[in-house]
Amino acid sequence: MNFEKMIEAMTPEVYQSLKRAVELGKWPNGERLTQEQRETSLRAVIAYEHARNMPEADRVGFIDRTKADGSKHGSDPFAADTIKILTEH
Template sequence: MDQNEILKHLTPVIYQRFKTAVELGKWPDGSKLSAKQLETCLEAIVVYEQKYIEETQRTGYVPPKKTPCADKDDEDTLKWK
């Protein structure tokens, strides 16, 4: 299914149900998500969030670090022997 087709059928309520189902690994009735259902839900969540959700609020968002992990001077040069 292409992204436009997904967006055409995905409402905020369905998006939230998919998100909850992925988080819990089961549907509201208690039945477990199959691997295919999980894949479909994840795809729909990503497509919906790309279109309607602010980047900082999207699933899996990690803010950039304010400072690098190491100083540039601390970098080791790789030497092949």
């Protein structure tokens, strides 16, 4: 089974288990994840969230930048920057 088919077949319970294992760095039985297992599990969690079109706020790594008044902290690092080019005449 390839990675994409595995993600398609993944149940919400398996997703939650993988997500928890990545968070804690160990499997439910207490055995520590190797670096490779952690990377692969995190990749699977992210792919699952993307495949299920989960809301951004529910995804791994989401940082809520909303202040109490509704405005945002900082700026969007992926937003396009406007560049003003000045030339001398």
